[in-house]
Amino acid sequence: MSAISRDEVAHLAHLARLDVTDDELDRFASQLDVILQSVNRIGEVTAEDIPPTSHAVPLTNVYRADEPVPSLRREDVLAGAPDTDSDRFRVPRILGEEE
Amino acid sequence: MTDITSLTAAEIAASIKDGTVTAEAVTRAFLARIDELEPTIHAFLHIDAEGALATAREVDAARAAGETLGSLAGVPIAIKDIVVTKGMPTTAASKMLENWVPPYDATITERIRAARMPILGKTNLDEFAMGSSTEYSAFGPTRNPWDTARIPGGSGGGSAAAVAARMAPLAIGTDTGGSIRQPGAVTGTVGAKPTYGGTSRYGLVAFSSSLDTPGPVARTMLDAALLHEIIAGHDPRDSTSIPQAVPPVVAAVEQGLTGDLSGLRLGLVTEFEVGEGAEPGVIAAYRDGVETLAKLGADIVEVSCPHFQYALPAYYLIAPSECSSNLARFDGVRYGLRVGDNGERSLEEVMASTREAGFGAEVKRRIILGTYALSSGYVDEYYGQAQKVRTLITRDFEAAFGRVDALISPTTPFVAFEFGARTGDPYLMYLADLYTIPSNLYGGPAVSVPVGLSDGLPAGLQVMAPTMRDDVAYRVAAALESTQTPLLADQAPDPAKGA
Amino acid sequence: MSSLILLPSYAEATAEYDPVIGLETHVELGTRTKMFCGCTTVFGAEPNTQVCPVCLGLPGALPVANVAAIEATIRIGLALNCSIASWCRFARKNYFYPDMPKNFQTSQYDEPLCGEGYLDVNVDGRTVRIDIERVHLEEDTGKSLHVGGATGRIHGATESLVDYNRAGIPLVEIVTKPVTGTGALAPEIARAYVTELREVIRSLGVSDVRMEQGSMRCDVNTSLNRPGDEWGTRSETKNVNSLRSVERAVRSEIIRQAGVLDAGGRIVQETRHFHEDTGESTPGRSKETATDYRYFPEPDLVPMAPDPEWVAALKAALPELPRVRRQRLQESWGLSDHDMESVLNAGAVELIEETIASGASSDGARKWWMGELSRRANESGVELTDLAITPAQVGELQSLIDDGKLNDKLARQVIDGVLNGEGGPADVAKARGLEVVSDTGALQAAVDEAIAANPAVAEKIRAGTHAAAGVLIGAVMKTTKGQADAKTVRELIIQRLS
CATH class of the missing domain: 1.10.10 (Arc Repressor Mutant, subunit A)
Known part of the structure; x- marks a missing residue:
């Protein structure tokens, strides 16, 4: 049985905002299938009582003081933007909701 | 002086200090070498001749004014194009960032500038550092100077090839799963992955935040160590940066170069001896290396690291998961590419078109894989389980380092392969990182040093050490290097004869 | 379809159904700099002038947590009787939105900085304990200007313009447990809770908690069930930007849901947007295809493990909390519980206190704020604090009366002038010729x-x-x-x- 279906890849591509082509869907589905079959091996490891490692360094409480640092100049902020208007980043109309 | 580019970085620095050569002449020599070889090798994505020469002239002026020069002042360097450089394009070898010029410097860029090392340019890589062959660069692959029909390793193939071909005496790489060490091994150069947190990630275009580590690419252990001491050290802008003194790697290399390893115990990872698809020639070179280390006085023992076999699967869940999040910012709003904004389409459509057009196939594959591994219903089974395996691998390392000072393995299971040999099957490509990934998951330092040839192509030996004991890895590798140098010098790459 | 539903009255709705409410309140902290970078946080700055590689989400930039924001969050947690985590992490909440520079929000998921707690509020002469589920720390988003639409809203707009000055400002989220058993008092309890929460946070000095400027924002969850039944499906009303709106949002949602249920309909789990002008909400995104946020621990930030001694010191140094302070004031002002509650509901405690501090008697100060000035605030649909008159000016007004220079009727005319921006009470009285004839x-x-x-x-x-x-x-x-x-x-x- 394949680990990942074409529809599932389409859903994931949508979550990841990738407008993948039909060809890619087919190719990714079969390639991800191979990859997942291989990585599925980690399921063999019994690790119920094992704490997960999210960070490779044993550090905690790394903070900065609440002291201002100069911001970028606005021309540098906007320099790399695909489109700007009125000193803001211009984007096409938004379908989603305001958060 | 016959050929400046054949000198090591340490020799160049000394020559500049004693006035034998000017920094400008050095930089010009490397720029000339780049002019000559770049059409063949394609190690660079951007060359900054003017900027490099300006820095070189500053060094010469400083020397003329009687200033004391830093350890590598005037020694040119190439920087992997995933490290942010203010005012100089940084593309991560992606169409997504093709025209992006960062408004800020990475911490290591700042340190390189402060050390007055002329920056020759930005080197090629697999897009966003995802790959093991540099074939996934959006701007064409880099060729291996040993055989231009073959890959230079990846993701940092550009940096390794530039150093191997003497287009730069030093380079910066970044290592997430082996991207400094594996290219080092297949191009016959030195690649060092420092302790995670030992070198700042601030300004590295993030691939997998909990694994990414910048480090030196060089022709010798001493050169690597000198560069290591310039770029390493605590950075308050990186929360994962370790607030401790930099391990004394230069002194460790000097000690290693005496060729005496007595008192050190080295472990051979049992599980790697039977690893998937390792080439006999690579294993033979590695065994020769181990024998040499024993002759130098090291005590060699076998060590079992039972969970290392799960390192590759764990890595290919953790790294894609983090990358799926890190690469979400490339959406055509604030910087970089925007595709399909015709005034009619919605932002959502434009974002999806932009990301579809801007990312290459391997990047998209990993984003989708990572999205899957983090999605509800699968996160415990994949991402969560991979993080537990990470704990077990770390415990394997800790247990091993209770018995030995360092672990030894081949750097990569195979020598440089031919272009296209593994692009059809992503998992075949992933196997290139089989031996390098465990150190990334653990966070400890690991160095790849040339260990001879297999069928005329370089092989590398990897030395893995406990976290913040980069000095141990450098010492062992330098000791091995002291027995190998003549061999490599006799077979210095000459791309003009390649392929 | 909804227009076909005949809405019940509020009394009918609450006679038939039991409401369950829940509140998620976001508070922008008043730190000098942002959560993860050193950019300043001044409100109203020119667009995109308070941004840097970190809060713009530039490739390569990394966050470093602001210790003042963590301290403020712990203090809020302590003031709300919460447990403080001994170890917790930030997490990434992944979703695409142009206001959010990295397309993930650095937030907290299953390991909040502050765990369970409670806040007691007084409503209708009784004390209601609101249980707090969690208090966590995250970062705010930027702000979009929607262009081309008729109303400045997102719908109908042809494009949007994004300003990231607000992106990365520390945001504390305070989540209640579901509040049950309120009956018809649900709207008042919701308002009293937000009012009290605002008072607590203001007393800590960690935020200016200005709902109209968005530094305090409220999402209200509402569901209805018939007595004895299981809880109903809840809706989440966003964009609730004043205390008055909190009350109105709950009330209108109870009526709306009752109407749907009465008509045999089904409540959909959805996000609704409250409209200040109409007092109604409109449906937004349906949560039936809930976003998969793919939370995972933020690898760029190491865990937080607040030192117990630090937490104890913060607890010891908490200021007098509003509830305690109010009891003290009530006694000193000689007010009944009922009178004190009116003062609180009107948001007039500080105003009265400051008026007294400027020399007025407590009766005099209360009389003006709770009488004439409350009436005017109501008429204009604004909060008392929004009136263009200061406590010092009210104190001045009262002393003019005490000195026999004004009577109540003239004083009301003086208030007209002050609110009209004609100056302080004495100036207005003089300019308008309103002084008592004492000749x-x-x-x-x-x-x-x-x-x-x-x-x-x-x-x-x-x-x-x-x-x-x-x-x-x-x-x-x-x-x-x-x-x-x-x-x-x-x-x-x-x-x-x-």
Whole structure:
């Protein structure tokens, strides 16, 4: 049985905002299938009582003081933007909701 | 002086200090070498001749004014194009960032500038550092100077090839799963992955935040160590940066170069001896290396690291998961590419078109894989389980380092392969990182040093050490290097004869 | 479809259904710099002038947590009786939105900085304990200007313009457990909770908690069930930007849901947007295809493990909390529980306190804020604090009255002037000629004129019927256009006719 279906890849591509082509869907589905079959091996490891490692360094409480640092100049902020208007980043109309 | 580019970085620095050569002449020599070889090798994505020469002239002026020069002042360097450089394009070898010029410097860029090392340019890589062959660069692959029909390793193939071909005496790489060490091994150069947190990630275009580590690419252990001491050290802008003194790697290399390893115990990872698809020639070179280390006085023992076999699967869940999040910012709003904004389409459509057009196939594959591994219903089974395996691998390392000072393995299971040999099957490509990934998951330092040839192509030996004991890895590798140098010098790459 | 539903009255709705409410409140902390970078946080700066590689999400930039924000969050947690985590992490909440520079929000998921706690509020003479589920720390998003639509809203807009000045400002989210058993009081309890929470946070000095500027924002979850049944499906109303709206949002949602249920319909789990102008909400994104946020621990930030000694010191240094302070004030002002509650509901505690501090009596201060000024705030649909009059000015007004320079009627006219921006009370009184006529010569003439015009009344007073003086006082007030002090006029009349 394949680990990942074409529809599932389409859903994931949508979550990841990738407008993948039909060809890619087919190719990714079969390639991800191979990859997942291989990585599925980690399921063999019994690790119920094992704490997960999210960070490779044993550090905690790394903070900065609440002291201002100069911001970028606005021309540098906007320099790399695909489109700007009125000193803001211009984007096409938004379908989603305001958060 | 016959050929400046054949000198090591340490020799160049000394020559500049004693006035034998000017920094400008050095930089010009490397720029000339780049002019000559770049059409063949394609190690660079951007060359900054003017900027490099300006820095070189500053060094010469400083020397003329009687200033004391830093350890590598005037020694040119190439920087992997995933490290942010203010005012100089940084593309991560992606169409997504093709025209992006960062408004800020990475911490290591700042340190390189402060050390007055002329920056020759930005080197090629697999897009966003995802790959093991540099074939996934959006701007064409880099060729291996040993055989231009073959890959230079990846993701940092550009940096390794530039150093191997003497287009730069030093380079910066970044290592997430082996991207400094594996290219080092297949191009016959030195690649060092420092302790995670030992070198700042601030300004590295993030691939997998909990694994990414910048480090030196060089022709010798001493050169690597000198560069290591310039770029390493605590950075308050990186929360994962370790607030401790930099391990004394230069002194460790000097000690290693005496060729005496007595008192050190080295472990051979049992599980790697039977690893998937390792080439006999690579294993033979590695065994020769181990024998040499024993002759130098090291005590060699076998060590079992039972969970290392799960390192590759764990890595290919953790790294894609983090990358799926890190690469979400490339959406055509604030910087970089925007595709399909015709005034009619919605932002959502434009974002999806932009990301579809801007990312290459391997990047998209990993984003989708990572999205899957983090999605509800699968996160415990994949991402969560991979993080537990990470704990077990770390415990394997800790247990091993209770018995030995360092672990030894081949750097990569195979020598440089031919272009296209593994692009059809992503998992075949992933196997290139089989031996390098465990150190990334653990966070400890690991160095790849040339260990001879297999069928005329370089092989590398990897030395893995406990976290913040980069000095141990450098010492062992330098000791091995002291027995190998003549061999490599006799077979210095000459791309003009390649392929 | 909804227009076909006949809405029940609020009384009918709450007679038939039990509401369950829950509140998620976001508070922007008043730190000098942002959560993960050193950019300043001044409100109202020119667009995109308070941004850097970190808060713009530039490739390569990394966050470093602001210790002042963590301290403020712990203090909020302590003030809300929460447990403080001994170890916790930030997490990435992944979703695409142009306001959010990295397309993930650095937030907290299953390991909040502050765990369970509670906040007691007074409603209708009783104390209601609101259980707190969690308090966590995250970063704010940027702000979009929606262009081309009729209303400035997202719908109908042809494009949007994004400003990232607000992106990365520390945001504390305070989540209640579901509040049950409130019956018809749900809207008042919701309002009282947000009011009290605002007071607590203000007392800590960690935020200016200005709902109208968005530094305090409320999402209200509402569901209905028939008594004895399981809880219903909940809706989440966003964009609730004033205390008054909190109450209105709950009330209107109870009525709306009751209407749907009465008609045999089904409540959909959805996000609704509250509209300040209409007091109604409109549906937003349906949560039936809930976003998969793919939370995972933020690898760029190491875990937080607040030192217990630090937490103990923060706890010891908490200021007097509003509830305690209110009890003290209530006693010192000599108010009944009911009167004190009115003051609280009106958001007038500080105003009255400051008015007293400027020299007014407690009765005088309360009378103006709770009477005339509350009436005007209600008429204009604004909070008391939004009125263009300061406690010091109210104090000044009261002392003019105490000195006999103004009477209540004139004082109300002075308030008109102050609210109109004509200056302080004394200035307005002078400019508008509103001072009490205290010139006894002028008053005497008016009194004599009134006596002459009403001989029969004057005779009665002479005969000892002092109650008849009212007619003459009225006449005097008329000729002086209300600027006489009635007491003085009365004395003059009786003096003259004795």
